[in-house]
Amino acid sequence: xxxxxxxxxxxxxxxxxxxxxxxxxxxxxxxxxxxxxxxxxxxxxxxxxxxxxxxxxxxxxxxxxxxxxxxxxxxxxxxxxxxxxxxxxxxxxxxxxxxxxxxxxxxxxxxxxxxxxxxxxxxxxxxxxxxxxxxxxxxxxxxxxxxxxxxxxxxxxxxxxxxxxxxxxxxxxxxxxxxxxxxxxxxxxxxxxxxxxxxxxxxxxxxxxxxxxxxxxxxxxxxxxxxxxxxxxxxxxxxxxxxxxxxxxxxxxxxxxxxxxxxxxxxxxxxxxxxxxxxxxxxxxxxxxxxxxxxxxxxxxxxxxxxxxxxxxxxxxxxxxxxxxxxxxxxxxxxxxxxxxxxxxxxxxxxxxxxxxxxxxxxxxxxxxxxxxxxxxxxxxxxxxxxxxxxxxxxxxxxxxxxxxxxxxxxxxxxxxxxxxxxxxxxxxxxxxxxxxxxxxxxxxxxxxxxxxxxxxxxxxxxxxxxxxxxxxxxxxxxxxxxxxxxxxxxxxxxxx
Amino acid sequence: xxxxxxxxxxxxxxxxxxxxxxxxxxxxxxxxxxxxxxxxxxxxxxxxxxxxxxxxxxxxxxxxxxxxxxxxxxxxxxxxxxxxxxxxxxxxxxxxxxxxxxxxxxxxxxxxxxxxxxxxxxxxxxxxxxxxxxxxxxxxxxxxxxxxxxxxxxxxxxxxxxxxxxxxxxxxxxxxxxxxxxxxxxxxxxxxxxxxxxxxxxxxxxxxxxxxxxx
Numbered sequence: 001x002x003x004x005x006x007x008x009x010x011x012x013x014x015x016x017x018x019x020x021x022x023x024x025x026x027x028x029x030x031x032x033x034x035x036x037x038x039x040x041x042x043x044x045x046x047x048x049x050x051x052x053x054x055x056x057x058x059x060x061x062x063x064x065x066x067x068x069x070x071x072x073x074x075x076x077x078x079x080x081x082x083x084x085x086x087x088x089x090x091x092x093x094x095x096x097x098x099x100x101x102x103x104x105x106x107x108x109x110x111x112x113x114x115x116x117x118x119x120x121x122x123x124x125x126x127x128x129x130x131x132x133x134x135x136x137x138x139x140x141x142x143x144x145x146x147x148x149x150x151x152x153x154x155x156x157x158x159x160x161x162x163x164x165x166x167x168x169x170x171x172x173x174x175x176x177x178x179x180x181x182x183x184x185x186x187x188x189x190x191x192x193x194x195x196x197x198x199x200x201x202x203x204x205x206x207x208x209x210x211x212x213x214x215x216x217x218x219x220x221x222x223x224x225x226x227x228x229x230x231x232x233x234x235x236x237x238x239x240x241x242x243x244x245x246x247x248x249x250x251x252x253x254x255x256x257x258x259x260x261x262x263x264x265x266x267x268x269x270x271x272x273x274x275x276x277x278x279x280x281x282x283x284x285x286x287x288x289x290x291x292x293x294x295x296x297x298x299x300x301x302x303x304x305x306x307x308x309x310x311x312x313x314x315x316x317x318x319x320x321x322x323x324x325x326x327x328x329x330x331x332x333x334x335x336x337x338x339x340x341x342x343x344x345x346x347x348x349x350x351x352x353x354x355x356x357x358x359x360x361x362x363x364x365x366x367x368x369x370x371x372x373x374x375x376x377x378x379x380x381x382x383x384x385x386x387x388x389x390x391x392x393x394x395x396x397x398x399x400x401x402x403x404x405x406x407x408x409x410x411x412x413x414x415x416x417x418x419x420x421x422x423x424x425x426x427x428x429x430x431x432x433x434x435x436x437x438x439x440x441x442x443x444x445x446x447x448x449x450x451x452x453x454x455x456x457x458x459x460x461x462x463x464x465x466x467x468x469x470x471x472x473x474x475x476x477x478x479x480x481x482x483x484x485x486x487x488x489x490x491x492x493x494x495x496x497x
Numbered sequence: 498x499x500x501x502x503x504x505x506x507x508x509x510x511x512x513x514x515x516x517x518x519x520x521x522x523x524x525x526x527x528x529x530x531x532x533x534x535x536x537x538x539x540x541x542x543x544x545x546x547x548x549x550x551x552x553x554x555x556x557x558x559x560x561x562x563x564x565x566x567x568x569x570x571x572x573x574x575x576x577x578x579x580x581x582x583x584x585x586x587x588x589x590x591x592x593x594x595x596x597x598x599x600x601x602x603x604x605x606x607x608x609x610x611x612x613x614x615x616x617x618x619x620x621x622x623x624x625x626x627x628x629x630x631x632x633x634x635x636x637x638x639x640x641x642x643x644x645x646x647x648x649x650x651x652x653x654x655x656x657x658x659x660x661x662x663x664x665x666x667x668x669x670x671x672x673x674x675x676x677x678x679x680x681x682x683x684x685x686x687x688x689x690x691x692x693x694x695x696x697x698x699x700x701x702x703x704x705x706x707x708x709x710x711x712x
Contacts, residue, residue: 045692048692048693049692049693052692052693052694053693056693063625064531065531066529066530066531069527069529070529072527073527073529076523076527077523077526077527079523080520080521080522080523082513083513083516083518083520084513084520085509085513086506086509086510087520089505089506089509090506093502099676104501105500105501105502105505106501107501107504107505111501155700156690157688157690157691157699158690161690174689174690174693176690176691177693180692181691181692184691207688207691207692207694207696208696208698210691211688211691211696211698211699212698214699215698215699215700218700219610219700222606222700223606223607223610239670239671239676240676241671241676247686247687247688247689247699248686248687248688248690248699248700248701249644249686249699249700249701249702250699250700252640252644252680252700252701253644253700253701255640256640256641256644257606257641257645267505267509272526273526274666274670274671275526275528275663275666275667275670276526277666278526278528278529278530278662278663278664278665278666278667279526279527279529279663281662281666281681282529282661282662285626289689291683292546292625292626292627292683293623293626293627293628293662293681293683294683295550295682295683295684295685295686295687295701296680296681296682296683296686296701297679297680297681298640298678298679298680298681299678299679299680299681300678301671301676301678302676304633304676304677304678306639307633307639307640307641307678308639308640308641308678316505318505318508322505322508322509322511322512323512325509325512325513326508326511326512326513328515331512331513
């Protein structure tokens, strides 16, 4: 465990884990992306889906004249929260407890998983139904439950597709975005019967029919489940209210029908006040699914007598978040509400897809969250801050005004600093620094490049070996100029300074 | 031994020692919304946005609810309907003999699954988003009632329709000591998980039929 000093010199423990078991040995982004780029079916699926969602988002965002004020209000609410997170967490715990919920705290994934496993075992059931939740994916809860013989049934349509397809999610909102309708039909026909009610014999690849097959398959699971596990989009500190935003009604089924409900919530999901929901319930649906409002939003404040689960648990997880919080520049990544607008707008994500990021958080937000949550010990986490052209489209789309390009540059610097200087890049930069430190030295070098330009004409320089060659392999060098700026200035202004 | 709670809170406090602003320094929670051009315009926008989600909307006067409920249940071929406690008797008076009316005697989920429809009232409507909010008070039933049956007939009072989200949030502030659960409904159940094409009808009611009561 590394420690980062804060401005006051008080150490805050480093990231609690280096990477999760599923992603151990994941190659760095450029290598993972290269194989994804060769998957033309996936590229077609992604290009279509991201184009559709970008258009929908643009339309409903344009309907809100004060959108920029809303973004600012959202960012301000999260900054207020993060600046006083400990006090708001205590307030949230008190309100939840008053409402009849039991609050648990977990420093890391292992601790969170153990709490949930123990709760489920105490009920004495061997299955749970799940609402789509990034937090439980991050801690790999399903794997922990399976290891104890407890089946975790994902009930969100896209999560069901991923689970039945023995696949990994590739998008925050639409985890099966890399699959098209005919692939989904094949998965349903092949797999549904192995874990419950089979898909109808005459199943077509019409989305309406596929959704109906999921309805039929999951209904028996909803009706018999004793325990549900969810995340939460928001936890209001003032009232102890948990909020889950969804579309299909699978969330409502899980949050309403079973006797026991366990919600795993990242500590940054808190909102300071009830009224903050007035801001966030405008920002999230329009940014996420491109709807004015998502079909269903459920809110509960502990146990409601005679209505819904009577055994309500909340597991608050850190799992690296305090490490992100300790970085004065990096901490704004904790404003993220997991809407995925940055993924949909990112030219790199659109082509490479989500799997190459080696995490449940792909795309631009993943590129800044993973290296902070997990640290930069692994190849893939070190490479993520570079998986961007810094075009800035993600910042424009982010409803929380997270300056993702700024954070990418900040994290690049950290990665390079950690590497030290004794490598090709470090030596090249040192040579550059030596060159730029002296005007006459630079002038001589520039004259040299003019000479090289005369030799090369408009041809590219010959391929170089090693790291420099790889770097040049992906880039075109502009034609070398016929004269340097200084020569041009002398000729035009006669050396006047 | 430090507990996880103590450890996390200590880390959180240690992480933000560079920040000086006192708690609550941002002042009142910001309220960013769209202004209404008038009550009539707000109600029109509400109807337009509810219809846009592929929900049915019929508009009636205060005496027209019973007939509208009966007409809806007949149109959908409903054979059984669950009626929450506290429902206005006038709303169910015209339901045809052939439709079995069931009251909620702690019905199991499986029992609810065999009922075709539910009739509820609602707490708040939101025009800019076409949203209806249930606070599960009298006439609205516990949450499972408006979830498991496949047809939801929902009565909305036009004077409970607000223009934008912040006002709805403000009206629904949980009361200390007796907070209610809330369900915000915007159209029938839907998914965009297959190629991001929106499909209406997954696990929640596949039909949402709104009866808007205007004075």
